[in-house]
Amino acid sequence: DQQVKQNSPSLSVQEGRISILNCDYTNSMFDYFLWYKKYPAEGPTFLISISSIKDKNEDGRFTVFLNKSAKHLSLHIVPSQPGDSAVYFCAASGYGGATNKLIFGTGTLLAVQP
Amino acid sequence: SQTIHQWPATLVQPVGSPLSLECTVEGTSNPNLYWYRQAAGRGLQLLFYSVGIGQISSEVPQNLSASRPQDRQFILSSKKLLLSDSGFYLCAWGTGREQYFGPGTRLTVT
Numbered sequence: 001d002q003q004v005k006q007n008s009p010s011l012s013v014q015e016g017r018i019s020i021l022n023c024d025y026t027n028s029m030f031d032y033f034l035w036y037k038k039y040p041a042e043g044p045t046f047l048i049s050i051s052s053i054k055d056k057n058e059d060g061r062f063t064v065f066l067n068k069s070a071k072h073l074s075l076h077i078v079p080s081q082p083g084d085s086a087v088y089f090c091a092a093s094g095y096g097g098a099t100n101k102l103i104f105g106t107g108t109l110l111a112v113q114p
Numbered sequence: 115s116q117t118i119h120q121w122p123a124t125l126v127q128p129v130g131s132p133l134s135l136e137c138t139v140e141g142t143s144n145p146n147l148y149w150y151r152q153a154a155g156r157g158l159q160l161l162f163y164s165v166g167i168g169q170i171s172s173e174v175p176q177n178l179s180a181s182r183p184q185d186r187q188f189i190l191s192s193k194k195l196l197l198s199d200s201g202f203y204l205c206a207w208g209t210g211r212e213q214y215f216g217p218g219t220r221l222t223v224t
Contacts, residue, residue: 091158099146104157
């Protein structure tokens with residue numbers, strides 16, 4: 001049972017336009033959500049996170065939106081740059097005491113065309 | 115600042131051979147430590163996590179084991195590798211809700 005889903009395996013966007021990456025979850029106990037960026041043969045890099053008490057968090061060109069009723073979150077990148085081309089993973093966690101385990105989606109490959 | 119190291123970066127091992135991957139963290143104390151595997155074309159699967167020295171929890175039954183002999187050292191092992199153990203292994207640390215990943219080890223079992 002996949003609790004975090006990224007239904008689009010890939011996305012292609014023109015440089016300067018907006019990239020929107022989507023993520024759905026099924027577990028209503030999740031209360032913290034994260035986005036990671038991963039280049040080939042490297043470890044994922046933490047990008048941005050959002051707590052379930054918020055519906056939006058912004059950091060520079062990156063904004064994450066959370067719709068709790070729809071169990072949906074999205075990452076907006078504006079403007080998109082060729083260096084943003086990578087695999088993006090969303091992850092979720094519920095408050096589990098000391099462990100803070102993350103459940104990851106399967107990733108979306110973003111290609112930003114110059 | 116905190117840094118996380120993993121070695122080796124790449125490894126090619128025959129089926130049935132042992133495995134030892136090491137991960138160390140600098141610049142933080144008493145972190146949670148995690149081992150993940152990314153199989154080809156798939157997401158990140160949590161294998162083990164540790165909240166302290168000697169404390170290991172396994173997420174999936176498998177051919178692998180983990181140990182934490184020191185506060186900032188996490189080791190992934192196997193006595194006999196299987197072909198299905200091939201993948202990209204990632205170590206991560208965290209003290210809050212975020213986790214920070216190492217560079218990973220590409221393991222190919224032949």
